[in-house]
Amino acid sequence: MKTRIIAVLLLAVMAVTPVFASEDGPIGIITAMSNELSLLLENTDVKETETIGNVEYYEGLLQGKEVVLVKAGIGKILAAAGAATLINEFDVSSIIFTGIAGGVGDETKVLDIVVSTDLVVHDYGDITNAGFVWDPVSGSDEYGRIYADPGLIELAYTSAVGVVGEENAFKGNIATGDQFVASSSYVTQLQNKFDSLACEMEGAAVALVADQYEVPFVVIRCMSDKADGGAHESISNFGDIAADNSASIVLDMLNRM
Ligand code: ADE
Secondary structure (H helix, E strand, C coil): CHHHHHHHHHHHHHHHCCCCCCCCCCEEEEECCHHHHHHHHHCCEEEEEEEECCEEEEEEEECCEEEEEEECCCCHHHHHHHHHHHHHHHCCCEEEEEEEEEECCCCCCCCCEEEEEEEEECCCEEEECCEEEECHHHCCCCCCCEECCHHHHHHHHHHHHHHHCHHHEEEEEEEECCCCCCCHHHHHHHHHHHCEEEEECCHHHHHHHHHHCCCCEEEEEEEEECCCCCHHHHHHHHHHHHHHHHHHHHHHHHHHC
16 A cells, blocks of 8 residues: 555656656757847746856756756857867757858758758868868768767758748758858858858857767757858848747757657
C-alpha cells in the first residue's frame, strides 16, 4: 500500500514537471546582437542569470523547453567563446544560432530565411602579394565545410516554411567572416567559391566549436540586406524586423520539439 502511495505521488510530481526537450541538457540559443535576442528573451521565463566573461547567460523556460540564451557579441571570436561556454558551463544538448545576414544567393531577398546546411570561414587563408588564397583547413572536412545537424536543419526549415512561406525559405551554405560585406564583387566571389546563400560574422565559429564537441547545431538567418553597396542602409531599415523574423522561427521550432 505504502509503495502504491509513493508511486502515485511520484506520477503526480512527474505530471506537473515541465517536459524538457532533452534529458541531456538545455538547448543553447546564441545570437550576436541584442535585437537578435530580444524577442526570445521577452518570451522566456528566466530562472537564473549568470555572467561569465562579462557576458550574460539566461537560463529558463521558453515555449516550455529548457533553454540557455546568450548574446555573445559580434564576430567569430566572441561567437566561439559563447558556444564553448554554452557547452562547457551549461552542458547544452544542442545549439541554435539565430540572427541576421546579408543575402548572397541571387534568390535570397531581404527578409528571406536561410537555414544552414553547412558553413565556411570565408576569410581564412593566405595573403601574399598575389592576393588572398582561401584555405579549407578552416572547416571540418577537406572542402572546408562544417555541416549542421540534419534533424535540426529539417526542423528549422519546416518552421521557416511555416512562418515565412516556402518561396521565402532556403537551405544552403552560409559564409562567415570577420567582415561586414557591402560589396557586390565580393558577393560574386562567395557565390562562385562556396555557392553561399548568405554571409554573416559568427555562424561558422559556433559551428566549428559545436562540431568539435559533437554537439548538434543549426544556424538560422534572416536577410537584412544583400551584402552590396546598399547593405548599410538596408540593415538600418530592415535589421530589427529581420532579427525578429529569425527569432520567430526559433519559437516555432521549440513548439514543434
Ligand atoms: N550581417 C547582416 N548583414 C551582413 C553583411 N552584409 N555582412 C556580414 N554580416 C552581416
